Amino acid sequence: MSLRHALLGLLAEHPASGYDLLKTFETSLANVWPATQSQIYTELSRLADTGWISVTAEGPRGRKEYTLTDEGLAELRHWLTETKPQRNTRSDILLRVFFLGVLTPDQARAYLTGLADLSQQGHDDLRRLVDSVDWGDDDLSVHGRIALEYGLRFNAMRREWAEWAATQIR
Amino acid sequence: MSLRHALLGLLAEHPASGYDLLKTFETSLANVWPATQSQIYTELSRLADTGWISVTAEGPRGRKEYTLTDEGLAELRHWLTETKPQRNTRSDILLRVFFLGVLTPDQARAYLTGLADLSQQGHDDLRRLVDSVDWGDDDLSVHGRIALEYGLRFNAMRREWAEWAATQIR
DNA sequence: ATCCTACATTCCAGTCTTGACATGTCGTCA
DNA sequence: TGACGACATGTCAAGACTGGAATGTAGGAT
Structure with a gap:
């Protein structure tokens, strides 16, 4: 656990x-x-x-x-x-993408553009959070900042991917 | 669910x-x-x-x-x-990064480089999977392929981030 | 013949997670 | 003084998830 x-x-x-x-x-x-x-x-x-x-x-x-x-x-x-990291990540966002084929192309594209927006928003929210926190100078804070940087990059990557994916739908 | x-x-x-x-x-x-x-x-x-x-x-x-x-x-x-995507993603890999400050810098860097390797391996495994599957031409397969492309990009992003993070540790 | 592997399902105990309900204190503002 | 929001904890039922045990069949290799 x-x-x-x-x-x-x-x-x-x-x-x-x-x-x-x-x-x-x-x-x-x-x-x-x-x-x-x-x-x-x-x-x-x-x-x-x-x-x-x-x-x-x-x-x-x-x-x-x-x-x-x-x-x-x-x-x-x-x-x-x-101990080795165990838990596989679950993503119901991505799970939906797997099954977007049962929808019309327009519906599928709408989902992906919505996802791009969501990612952009997640990025902005996190940016605000990172900027607002009064970080100390101890090691734990430094690592917390490094970890949150991951979230920023992750959201950016997901937005780019969602935009690309929307273009792949015929 | x-x-x-x-x-x-x-x-x-x-x-x-x-x-x-x-x-x-x-x-x-x-x-x-x-x-x-x-x-x-x-x-x-x-x-x-x-x-x-x-x-x-x-x-x-x-x-x-x-x-x-x-x-x-x-x-x-x-x-x-x-329905709106709900589930927040849990990542025990990233959770550890938050607390790496309780370790020595060397130990922390070792974890991050291990993570970079793991991501590279994940990328390679997924690449092999994608190449090996006999994809059909129906919409569901197309979307499955798009979804897996996400995994490839995700692993690439994580590897780059882990390598960068290792340089941030003093 | 025997063994092994892949196929195939069912059930269970224990843990993790969610979402609510319940309870009470302290400070402040009208 | 009365209402309200922030502080603060505890408990519970139901559902999701993990890991394992138990059971059995069919086909191929030795």
Whole structure:
């Protein structure tokens, strides 16, 4: 499971509450590993049970601040270096392209141009996000920036591809 | 759920058994919407119950051949034209990049160059697949080819990005 | 004859994910 | 003071997905 490690990774940067982590998932991490509130809170409890994180402070509104333990950091490093990436990417956007042949050429082209627009929009949104975030200077932030650059290039590539694909339909 | 529609889409091309569909998922569709044997057989039963597909022939070894019904085709068209792409893509490959900062620069660079190699390999594998498939001339095959072209470009983009990213690490 | 591989399906336990519902606090603005 | 939005957590049912076990047939090679 990668959600587990996503949480460990975020807590490696600095201690945070479930709510804080949720906000991060809603913005930057949404592009890479979306997770809902229920999932995050459930997983945090489980991680605390395992001993990879621990509650280090309790704030005003029931707020619990979690901190990565040494075991947690070791597990994170292990995951990064020892385990092979597993998950194949699923894309329902691309899945549709496979079956566009059951539509009329006009409908198919409309889908692809819509996809080009969507990609352009995704690119713009991400650009705004990257520009708005107050990046620190630590290693984790540097890598976060590198990772988001991927999203920018990805969206650009997809837009170009969608435009090309639209021309391929007879 | 997209697996449902993936199966409808494949059956739109020609009738097939669960086993046939499984083989297709293992090759071309693995890049877009991976599915296991248990999932495919379970979903086929459910689709038959719904009436979107039906068993039209029974072969030698318990083989059941499913055919798309008119209702199934209508549902497929509806999915393609009326519903918005939903699923955010998850990538545990990219998730790791976010957290590479907890490793030493050397370890981080090693991960990225490994990723570049993996992408190159993915590109080569897909190239071989595309070249080996005996494409028909119908619309569905044309669109399948367009969709796989996406995979080629995607892998190329990722390789270039990973090589660039490795240079960004101090 | 026997073995092996490819063909072919069914079922299951456990985990991950989604989308909701439920509950409560704190600060601020009208 | 009352309403509201942001903060903050917990729980649940249903559906999707993974990985494996179990079962059996047909055809070809040794």
